[in-house]
Amino acid sequence: MTDLELAFNILYKVINEEAKSNDEINKIADDASNLAFITKNVYGVLENKIYLDYMIRKLSTVRLKKIHPSVLVILEIGIYNIHFLNTKDYAIVNELVKLAKKKNKRSSGFVNAILRNFIRDEEDIAKIKESDDIKSLSIRYSLPEELTRYIFENYGMDYTKNFLRYINNEQVISIRVNNLKTNKDSLRDLLLDKGFEIEYGHLSKNALKVLNPAGLVNTSEFKEGLFTIQQEGSMKTVEILDPKENSKILDLCAAPGTKTSYIGEYTKNKADIIANDISKDKLPLIQENIARLGLENIELTSFDASVFKKEYENAFYYVLVDAPCSGLGVMGRKPEIRYNRTMDDIKTLAKLQKDILDQAIKYLKKDGILVYSTCTVGNIENKDNFSYLSGKDDLNIIPIDGKNYIEYVNYIDKTDGFFISKFKKI
Numbered sequence: 001m002t003d004l005e006l007a008f009n010i011l012y013k014v015i016n017e018e019a020k021s022n023d024e025i026n027k028i029a030d031d032a033s034n035l036a037f038i039t040k041n042v043y044g045v046l047e048n049k050i051y052l053d054y055m056i057r058k059l060s061t062v063r064l065k066k067i068h069p070s071v072l073v074i075l076e077i078g079i080y081n082i083h084f085l086n087t088k089d090y091a092i093v094n095e096l097v098k099l100a101k102k103k104n105k106r107s108s109g110f111v112n113a114i115l116r117n118f119i120r121d122e123e124d125i126a127k128i129k130e131s132d133d134i135k136s137l138s139i140r141y142s143l144p145e146e147l148t149r150y151i152f153e154n155y156g157m158d159y160t161k162n163f164l165r166y167i168n169n170e171q172v173i174s175i176r177v178n179n180l181k182t183n184k185d186s187l188r189d190l191l192l193d194k195g196f197e198i199e200y201g202h203l204s205k206n207a208l209k210v211l212n213p214a215g216l217v218n219t220s221e222f223k224e225g226l227f228t229i230q231q232e233g234s235m236k237t238v239e240i241l242d243p244k245e246n247s248k249i250l251d252l253c254a255a256p257g258t259k260t261s262y263i264g265e266y267t268k269n270k271a272d273i274i275a276n277d278i279s280k281d282k283l284p285l286i287q288e289n290i291a292r293l294g295l296e297n298i299e300l301t302s303f304d305a306s307v308f309k310k311e312y313e314n315a316f317y318y319v320l321v322d323a324p325c326s327g328l329g330v331m332g333r334k335p336e337i338r339y340n341r342t343m344d345d346i347k348t349l350a351k352l353q354k355d356i357l358d359q360a361i362k363y364l365k366k367d368g369i370l371v372y373s374t375c376t377v378g379n380i381e382n383k384d385n386f387s388y389l390s391g392k393d394d395l396n397i398i399p400i401d402g403k404n405y406i407e408y409v410n411y412i413d414k415t416d417g418f419f420i421s422k423f424k425k426i
């Protein structure tokens with residue numbers, strides 16, 4: 001199978017069958033002759049899908065909705081390679097026409113015509129002719145219009161442009177060193193030896209950045225639990241919670257266990273941790289991480305955190321609510337998120353977060369610490385829920401670096417958009 005066909009298969013599943021791009025890329029990592037090229041294609045098409053479809057609309061006499069789903073993916077790959085990767089020769093067209101013959105025989109002439117016409121008339125087709133700035137940005141950076149408008153209304157035009165530009169650029173991946181098994185410099189040396197380009201993290205003392213991360217999870221260092229893939233903003237959540245050894249800690253929304261496992265490492269296996277997630281299916285993911293990283297004293301549970309659990313009342317020194325959220329802050333690494341979120345989802349999630357936070361407060365002992373975090377941007381979830389918590393009589397805000405909360409800005413802080421706030425129960 002060619003690399004383009006592997007990229008096609010992944011894209012088809014992500015766009016039409018709700019698969020996740022990262023999971024699918026990891027599955028084929030060992031078979032691909034050029035993993036970096038496949039990854040570039042998968043991310044590139046997803047990051048530019050609205051724009052690619054805008055151009056295809058101009059080129060096609062058939063309405064977009066009437067184009068067969070596999071043919072549309074083939075066209076998107078074609079336009080992406082020609083326009084964004086500057087592949088101007090006709091070899092790519094021939095390869096995609098061949099692929100079209102395999103996937104949907106009747107459409108190969110159609111694919112051939114569209115891609116050749118695009119090469120001939122690229123400059124004009126690629127022009128975005130929209131008088132509305134938000135619509136134009138939505139197409140240029142392929143973020144659905146209502147989400148683009150939401151970000152603009154919350155943060156203004158400069159932020160919106162920079163934010164969108166950042167999520168469509170290649171992302172730097174961070175990893176968290178497992179200090180129970182190694183240390184930062186030894187791990188750095190091992191990964192450098194394997195050809196990874198490594199830099200030190202800039203927000204967390206336990207972070208390394210990997211500039212060419214393809215294949216990272218297939219290394220023996222990963223399998224032996226020397227590190228976890230985690231972005232620095234996410235690491236900071238646990239560092240801000242700052243849980244102590246010999247304490248009782250509740251992580252209410254824990255799967256896949258990235259923060260739970262950091263809490264375990266941070267407390268050197270010497271705290272009692274309960275990691276909960278509503279989704280039973282996701283508990284094995286947490287278990288896998290715990291086993292891989294060599295962690296102990298972590299109990300897994302599965303209940304709905306928005307419903308009160310009497311036995312946990314006043315039982316914990318630390319409660320982490322890393323809430324289910326719209327995930328707009330991680331679109332750079334999970335580009336398909338943008339096509340699966342609406343403003344209605346954001347409002348529903350914000351309400352769910354409030355309900356979970358209401359229970360979380362009851363589980364804290366006096367002087368106990370609550371951290372409320374999300375991996376999203378936008379006031380409906382973050383700031384409004386921070387205000388909701390600030391209004392509670394039994395909570396005091398604990399400032400973080402002199403501020404009420406941290407909201408990482410991707411293009412400034414060079415990490416995912418992340419929101420973190422901290423409270424003490426009084």
Ligand SMILES: C[S@@+](CC[C@H](N)C(=O)[O-])C[C@H]1O[C@@H](n2cnc3c(N)ncnc32)[C@H](O)[C@@H]1O
Pocket residue numbers: 252253254255256257258259260276277278279282303304305306322323324325356375
């Ligand atoms: C942002 S993710 C958590 C990520 C995790 N803390 C980590 O660092 O790996 C939110 C999680 O909340 C879970 N969730 C959603 N609704 C929930 C509820 N009502 N109660 C408990 N967990 C819930 C989801 O299944 C999802 O795994």
